[in-house]
Amino acid sequence: MKAILVQVQFQNEEKSLVELEALCQACHIDVDQEFIQKREKIDVSTYIGKGKVQEIKRNITDQDMIIFDDELSPLQIRNLTDILGIEVTDRTDLILRIFDQRAKTKEAKLQIEIARYLYLLPRLIGMQEHLSHQQGGSGFRGRGEKQIELDRRLISRKLTKAKKELANTVKQRQTQRQRRKQNDMPVIALVGYTNSGKSTLMNAFCLEDKQKVLQQDMLFATLQTATRHISIHHHPCLLTDTVGFIDRLPHHLVQAFRSTLEEVKEADLLLHVIDISQPNYMQHINTTNEVLRSLGVVDTPVIYVYNKIDLNRVWFPPQEPCVYISAKDKKGLDELENEISHILFKDYEVYELNIPYEDGEVFNYLHHHCLVVEFKYLQESIYIKVEAKRKEIQPYRQYISKH
Template sequence: MKKAILVALDYKDEDDFAMSLSELKGLCKACDIEYTKVIIQSITPTKPYYMGKGKVNEVKRMIDDEEMVIVGEELTPLQVRNLTEELGLEVTDRTDLILRIFASRAKTKEAKLQVEIARLNYELPRLAGMHEGIYSQQGGSGFRGAGETQLEIDRRRIHHQIATAKKELARLKKERQIQRQRRMRNQEEVVCLVGYTNSGKSSLMNLYTQKKVSAQDMLFATLETSTRRIRLADKKYILLSDTVGFISHLPHHLIEAFLSTLEEVKEADLILMVIDCSAKYVQKQIDVTLDTLQQLGVNHTPILYVYNKEDLPHDDLLVTRDPHVFISVKNETHIEEMEEEILRLLAQDEERVAMVIPYNEGEVYNTLKQRVHIIEESFPEDGIHLIVEVTSYYKNKYAKYIKMPEN
């Protein structure tokens, strides 16, 4: 396990600074890095070193057996180079830690491509500061183009890798779109779990599924979007999607790279924002999640605020957002109330109708059992009598079976 010194910027906002520092420590833990000291940077970052020259010397004096220095902001290539030269050990930043975690957790081809694109975009502007000695002019015979530098060659190589990865990602995105279109044809409603990293999204998903998704007490335990067809208590089926957790100052490289995965959120019929109500900075975490959704272009999708971990101590003055429910995934409490709210919000486009299905059309009955909410059913001689809640799509599709009310 590597040891590191952390350098954090004091934003002059006590909660924001404390939350950012807590996240930085969590990122170190997820990267298997032990932080030994924390140094606070209280002035505006400087262009050459990020921190003031006096602070650089302070860090240098504090180095014992640490192998790296980690800064809680994204550093410029110049700052990385200057700090590395001054301190004589590895210097990295918050964005690099997040990229390391994502790279280690990526399992599917799509996730690996997304991480690769994000990493290459992060490295591209930093090439000039890497292996500076080899970036000398390489003109003359035997080289590709008179006067072309190694830096230009490497930049062109990275641009090519990004283009290749994006092309493959676009192919996978098309496959995902076809799956979404198939779901739309089947009128399967999609509910997406979003929220701050480590808020309990995957644990909630695991309540409903036999095929478990990763749910660990660490940042970014879930990286891939997992979608499962689940059955709620009233026998209604929905598609539930788990997504990568959000975090403050999520690097632009990652948001851009993961857009194809996060499009599940854009296409959802309902968003469940899972919130750790025991978190110290819960209000700021909600704001970060809403800001990230806005960056993704999610502006009009209904949101159910699910305050998880109600069994743990939390602020009695917590200001909730509506519509909301309090639950404990761990203790499986108030799950039925949450399902009722899900159904209520999904039913805004639904209408209650009576239907009669002939016995020789059992396939229609089986489809309705899987796709709509059946409130009542009986089996007299003339057919299967149903009271159902259906969307306008199913009302039109099965209009001939609808029994009009008698005057």
């Protein structure tokens, strides 16, 4: 499949088609030609100027579609399709296609289905050719309904059904999160721009191959939220990988994936992974922070993880607290663990307890919920030395050893 890419650059704007090209590659679309127009404002009817439309039309040969690096209105899609005689689509639709191809789990498929319906509903008028009224038959009043109204009602029904199914899946995820809270295990969430190396970093923390997630050098390789048990300085933690963000991430996707992104809101610490080899890495940071703010994530501690130092030879001014790593080569992971430990476990203290054998359930609880430094079976009790928060030990203060 071959495509022509089109972009509008406004005053004092520095844009490139590199990211749109990468999105095409992720969707297995070959880029054949590119057109860029500088304008003060968009054309309401065709987005680009009439002259540029005609220039593109003269250059159409065997391409399958034209993709605009922005979201087009239904009117613009209809007018451009009529003039150019070829499929016209936009950046949002391209991202939805990629998500549709990559979705594996039932939850991800439902989320993409909902996002697609939300995108299609306002565009039915622009995409439908058959707008003539159906003739009302015998026993019916009026002229019947337009085909567009029938299609809109059909999509609305499908949208409602998909939302109900997703709500049931969300309940299951909420139950899982509740169990984690009961276990009082710290949750670390990986966030960042797509293809910044989040999945590679997760795999670097996973000791067993069966725990590892898919990692590929392409945009949106990960759509499913994955959670794994890891250890930070011997403390058990949960590490969650999330879907990557992107500039101008379609609001339909943010809305549809809100249930998945709730994992980020529940986290005790965020690792904001940044591909430092990208020249526009600061824009990637800002994009991620904007999406996090839109989700209501504002007070959660953040470590800025500057990744792919193996590809970069230039020093960049950091945002604190930060760590420089290469997840691929596992460089800088010790420094990252130290930073994580400093934030998550700064309130932890070491306690020594003597637990009578008849209170063995207390020993079992501490053994499963605290970092056990040492334990011994004595004649009348079990000696255990743990590292934990004061509130975790408070219910068992009567067992604390007196020195």
